[in-house]
Amino acid sequence: MRLYEWLDSRLRLKPIRETLLDEPIPGGASWIYVFGSATLFLFGLQAITGMFLALYYAPTPDHAYDSIQFIEKEITFGSFVRGLHHWGASIMVVMIGLHMLQTFLYGAYKPPRELMWMVGVILLFITLVFAFTGYLLPWDQNAYWATQVGINMVGGVPVVGDFLVRVLRGGESLGALTLSRFFAVHVLFLPAVLIAGIVLHLFILRRVGPAGPWSDERAKLGSETFAPRQVYMDAVVMLALFMVVAALALTVPFDLADKANPSDTTFVPVPEWYFLFYYQLLKYVHGPFEPLVTWILPAAFILVVFFWPFIDRNPARNPAQRRTTMLAGSAFLMVVFGLLGLSLRDLYAVPRLDPSVAHGKAVYVQYGCAGCHVIHGEGGAVGPDLSYVADARPDREWHYRHFQDPQAMVPGSIMPSFPLTERELHDLTSYMLSLTQGR
Numbered sequence: 001m002r003l004y005e006w007l008d009s010r011l012r013l014k015p016i017r018e019t020l021l022d023e024p025i026p027g028g029a030s031w032i033y034v035f036g037s038a039t040l041f042l043f044g045l046q047a048i049t050g051m052f053l054a055l056y057y058a059p060t061p062d063h064a065y066d067s068i069q070f071i072e073k074e075i076t077f078g079s080f081v082r083g084l085h086h087w088g089a090s091i092m093v094v095m096i097g098l099h100m101l102q103t104f105l106y107g108a109y110k111p112p113r114e115l116m117w118m119v120g121v122i123l124l125f126i127t128l129v130f131a132f133t134g135y136l137l138p139w140d141q142n143a144y145w146a147t148q149v150g151i152n153m154v155g156g157v158p159v160v161g162d163f164l165v166r167v168l169r170g171g172e173s174l175g176a177l178t179l180s181r182f183f184a185v186h187v188l189f190l191p192a193v194l195i196a197g198i199v200l201h202l203f204i205l206r207r208v209g210p211a212g213p214w215s216d217e218r219a220k221l222g223s224e225t226f227a228p229r230q231v232y233m234d235a236v237v238m239l240a241l242f243m244v245v246a247a248l249a250l251t252v253p254f255d256l257a258d259k260a261n262p263s264d265t266t267f268v269p270v271p272e273w274y275f276l277f278y279y280q281l282l283k284y285v286h287g288p289f290e291p292l293v294t295w296i297l298p299a300a301f302i303l304v305v306f307f308w309p310f311i312d313r314n315p316a317r318n319p320a321q322r323r324t325t326m327l328a329g330s331a332f333l334m335v336v337f338g339l340l341g342l343s344l345r346d347l348y349a350v351p352r353l354d355p356s357v358a359h360g361k362a363v364y365v366q367y368g369c370a371g372c373h374v375i376h377g378e379g380g381a382v383g384p385d386l387s388y389v390a391d392a393r394p395d396r397e398w399h400y401r402h403f404q405d406p407q408a409m410v411p412g413s414i415m416p417s418f419p420l421t422e423r424e425l426h427d428l429t430s431y432m433l434s435l436t437q438g439r
């Protein structure tokens, strides 16, 4: 306290504190107003975890993938920080969604708050560009091919498409220039633009004030300052969110796919879940209607959302008096979640290849096992056919010991023992155990 008095006498802090915390909230503090500051908190978390990841990340095709593996395996707390950054991004998108939903439901975008809504929509799109550019950085197969899909879509936009593709890629193909460009945009350009946008968003908020409840009677009950109750609610939510993100980072692994291989055009990438609904939509539309979903619909959607306060001219804020708007909003949410559901169902119908199995397959090729073994009709017939080897030998331990010393397990075996690393041994065995008839 003495220190505070001392600093205050030099820097005159009290007026600043008062301006920051004395903002009146019509109708009083509420848990429903926490989503904006929750989003801001998550952005701060992204910024900090991002700075630490940048200490080790190398934005070149030769090193990006290895540098992420180094972060995951060698750095103290490396995989935790990467997990926070990964899940923080997801939860941030969720919080933005809830923040917009609350604004929409409460009609808080209506005059005089149109500008605040429009800046908010720009912030949403900056966040999505953050997600898109960040997705490429690990330089694994998913990153590479999902970005390829995104860039191809941009290429379909008439007139400016080719130009935009060149700007995005930085060259003739998706490569080193694209990666350094995405990295620079992700860590330098976007944070600058986003921070400027947040400042503007908050500046407008302070000029027009929070919207408060939709009913005038409740608003007339009196207002309450931002501190202490709203500050307390915001802080509780921030702490809870941090615990959720940390729990996800610690418990849900998200392994890298194989390193990006530009010549493997058979790879089918899966985007982040918040792009899945759109990815699903793309699957349904082909041929002459394709431009409709690749750019006409998204462009129209962006314009409608951006200018929404001017499209919805109904002055009422109470949802009960805004039938059409509520109907339009629910229809939109139903389509998005319906598509998301269909997409998830498709994804889990085909179990995705476990990365360990995929790597084991690569090891199998690398050591020339196919010289002696047949799998599904391919390879030599010196050793037994391995197409369904897991049915006969489902025991992981047996494979470990057999790979380390074939003769110890099968006396007289002519199978050589290979100088496998721990990881190769593990993944090769995973691959062997995936070879069953039961799938």
Ligand code: HEC
Pocket (backbone or CB within 6 Å): 364, 367, 368, 369, 370, 371, 372, 373, 382, 383, 384, 386, 389, 392, 393, 399, 406, 407, 410, 413, 414, 415, 416, 418, 428, 432
């Ligand atoms: C020189 C030929 C040869 C090569 C190369 C070879 N194997 Fe074998 N493999 C054999 C023979 C012969 C057997 C049968 C005797 C035994 O089980 O050791 C066998 C057995 C196996 C079995 C047990 C099959 C069963 O049903 O009992 C597995 C699994 C296996 N090999 C996997 C591999 C893998 C993986 C590689 C590559 C790292 C490999 N082999 C390379 C010759 C070979």
